[in-house]
Amino acid sequence: MSRERSEFVVLGFPSTHDALAAESLLKDLGVPVVPVPAPQEIGALCGIALRLVPGDVLRARELLERASIPIAAEVTVDDV
Amino acid sequence: MTELCPIYLDHAATSWPKPQPVLDAVVSALTECGGNPGRGVHALGLAASRLIFEARGDVAAFLGVPDARDLAFLSGCTEGTNIMLKGLLKPGDRVAVSSMEHNAVARPLHVLAMNGLEVDVIEADETGFIDPDRAEAVVRAKPTRAVICLHASNVTGTIQPIGDLADIAHAAGALMLVDGAQGGGHLPVDVASLAVDAYAVSGHKGLLGPQGVGGLYLAPSLQPEELLQGGTGGGSSELPTQPEMRPDRYEAGTPNTPGIAGLGAAVRFLAEDGRAERQRAEEAALVGRLAEGLAELPGIRVLGPAPHAPRVPVVSVVHDRVPADRIAFTLDKRYGIAVRAGLHCAPWAHRALGTLGTGAVRFSVGFGDTADDIEAAIDAMRAIVKEGA
Numbered sequence: 001m002s003r004e005r006s007e008f009v010v011l012g013f014p015s016t017h018d019a020l021a022a023e024s025l026l027k028d029l030g031v032p033v034v035p036v037p038a039p040q041e042i043g044a045l046c047g048i049a050l051r052l053v054p055g056d057v058l059r060a061r062e063l064l065e066r067a068s069i070p071i072a073a074e075v076t077v078d079d080v
Numbered sequence: 081m082t083e084l085c086p087i088y089l090d091h092a093a094t095s096w097p098k099p100q101p102v103l104d105a106v107v108s109a110l111t112e113c114g115g116n117p118g119r120g121v122h123a124l125g126l127a128a129s130r131l132i133f134e135a136r137g138d139v140a141a142f143l144g145v146p147d148a149r150d151l152a153f154l155s156g157c158t159e160g161t162n163i164m165l166k167g168l169l170k171p172g173d174r175v176a177v178s179s180m181e182h183n184a185v186a187r188p189l190h191v192l193a194m195n196g197l198e199v200d201v202i203e204a205d206e207t208g209f210i211d212p213d214r215a216e217a218v219v220r221a222k223p224t225r226a227v228i229c230l231h232a233s234n235v236t237g238t239i240q241p242i243g244d245l246a247d248i249a250h251a252a253g254a255l256m257l258v259d260g261a262q263g264g265g266h267l268p269v270d271v272a273s274l275a276v277d278a279y280a281v282s283g284h285k286g287l288l289g290p291q292g293v294g295g296l297y298l299a300p301s302l303q304p305e306e307l308l309q310g311g312t313g314g315g316s317s318e319l320p321t322q323p324e325m326r327p328d329r330y331e332a333g334t335p336n337t338p339g340i341a342g343l344g345a346a347v348r349f350l351a352e353d354g355r356a357e358r359q360r361a362e363e364a365a366l367v368g369r370l371a372e373g374l375a376e377l378p379g380i381r382v383l384g385p386a387p388h389a390p391r392v393p394v395v396s397v398v399h400d401r402v403p404a405d406r407i408a409f410t411l412d413k414r415y416g417i418a419v420r421a422g423l424h425c426a427p428w429a430h431r432a433l434g435t436l437g438t439g440a441v442r443f444s445v446g447f448g449d450t451a452d453d454i455e456a457a458i459d460a461m462r463a464i465v466k467e468g469a
Contacts, residue, residue, distance in 0.1 A: 014325045015314040016118035017149055020133040037121045047314035048121050048129065 009057045011064075012042040012049045012073035019048040022060075022069050029063055031056050041075040051077075086416035087453045091446030092234050092262060092394050093420055094284050094291060098346070099447070105345035106290055109338040116334055118313025128337050135344025136327070142347040142356075143281065144270030145297050152296045152330035153340050157261040158184040159307070160280025160296035163330060164257050165189060165228075167304025168278075171196030173225035176218045176254075178210045178240065179203045179432040180233045183425045184280075185259050189228075198222075202229075204432045208238035208384045216248045226255040231263030231279075235429040235442065236384025237367065237391030239267065246275045255302070261285060265350060266363065266392040266446075271297045278302060286392075288350065288447055289343030293336050298326070308332040359447060366445045366454050367393040373458035374443075377465050383433050383440055393445035396424075397461075402468035404439045407461070411441075415460040419443050 013019040019035070026033045031052065038049040052060060054076070064071060088096050109131060115124030117132045132153070140148035154160050165188040169175060177189060179201050193199050200222075202215045210229055219227055227249035232239050246256035255277040263269050265286025271279045279297040283289035298304065309322045310332030322329055350356040371387035374380055379400040385391045398404060408421035422439045423430050430436040443457060 013314070014323070015149075015312075015328045016129055017133060017136065017327060018325075019314065020129055024133075035121050035126055047118055048126070 006079050007054060008051045008077055008079055009054050010036060010039055010042065010049045010051050010075050010077055011060070011071050012038050012075075013047075014070055014072045016047050018069055018072075019050060021067070022064055022071075023050055025063060025067055025069065026050070026052075026060055031060050031063065033060075039075065039077055041077060042073045087449075087456055088418045089443045089445060089449065089453070089457060090418045090420050091449075092285060092392075092424075092442065092444030095265075095286065095288050095446045097448055098288055098290065098342070099349045101345045101349050102288060102290065102342045105341040106338045109341035113337065113341070116313075117337055119311075119334075131344070132335060132337065132340050135340045138344050138351070139287075139295060139347050142269075142287075142351055143264065143279070143295070143297065144272045144274075146272050147300070149326045150298055150300060152298070152327040153335055153343075154294050154296055154330065155292060155336070156284070156294035157259065157280045157282035158294075160278075160294055161185050161259050162188050163296055163304055163307055164278040164280060164298070165192060166307060168255065168257070168302065169197055169225060172198075174198035174200065174222055175226045175228055176200050176202055176215065176224050177228040178215075178230065180208050180210065180235070180238065180240070180429045181228070181230055181426070182234055182259060182261065182429070183427070184261065185228060185230065186426075186428050201428075204238075204429075206433075207386075207389075208233050208236035208429065208433065210240050210245065212241050212244040212248060215245055219248055219252045219254060224249070224252055224254040226257050226277075228257045228259075230259040230261070231269070232267060232392040232394075233384065233426075233429055234262050234394060235396050235424050235426050235433065235440065237262075237394035238384050239390055239392060242274050242276060246277075250275070262392050262394065265356065266360065268356075268360075278304075283339065283343040283346075286446065287343060288346040290339045293339035293343050295343075296330065298330075306330050306332065363393040363445050363449075364390075366449055366451065367391060367395055369451070370443055370445065370454045370457065371395040373454070374461060377458075377462055379465055380461070383435065394442060395444075396440040396442040398435055398438055398440045399465055399468070402465060404441045406468070407441045407464055410464050411457070411460055415456070417457050417460055419457075
């Protein structure tokens, strides 16, 4: 039995504090996010990244910019 | 209070006992959030990361720090003063520093002075107060990189006019750097309205947290060199240099998660229902009565402000015949009263007060102390000086 492939966007942040600030803000404002280990596509970053569905990305970007929480990297990943 | 120590009057060294939520938070951090914060995205690592994130927000709010990223968690106030001084001051710079400083400032300045920092002292008056006019004269005498003054004296309890000193510093193009070890908790601290450039705070004194944790606020415009380089969890791990983003830059290595958890719980406890304000009012009443009662004893000289003048809850005394160490020992062994004798890691302040040769007995009041404790301490002192005179 095979599972459906899904596409997600992963946002990377400069620091753990920024990642957790973003998680708290987005969850409070109704944008579901899942903390994930920063994927290799993010390159030099490590630590906590946030995964969300592509349809929420624009809103997430706006909300984070308004709160002065910087996004350091953004990649699209496939998940099985 | 316990069989071992019925009356604890050494809060300026370390506050004790701690509120129950502080103890619970330390245990919970170890039992329920035992991962390494910022280093793993498994459940225990995330729990530890969130614990520190929340504590940082709560401590920042309590100290009036507008952006929590500007508050670094450190091993204590001393690490904070070392970062602010060694990270910002260069050979050839000149600083104006109060004569009441603790060794947390005096010793780093000594090292810097050996390497070419020019250190000019602003002399305190007889109450330990740094008069702004006197400070301004020292600051204006030469180009000045920084004005340095502790928020409150750990020897006399004298509260310094930090806002005025910050204005003087900034008018001269200098930074205002503050050792807030005795300020946090005992005074309402709002770094934004004080307009200081750096403020180091101890977690285990008036803030009622555990030992081994403190904080450093740095104004967004400042970028002091970090003292330590190492892992931070986030950022660009492959780079050989320490990341510049805050708070990571100043938090190399695994943080003291249980200590930070306790500190976070402590400030939430203090912030709840105006408890901090009530605690400060109680402390002011108790230390006022203590200073008054001690001042009435024959042969006793109370250092610092007049008995009921504003001070943080610290009062130090000398007796004209009984040495400070003997008084402290007798208070402990015969009466179960914990105080501290000696120089209190503040030889500069004792020099300014004329007590460098004798030291003093310091009584410092805080959470858990009662009016009965204060009367017992005065009664014990009355008996000791009567016997020793």
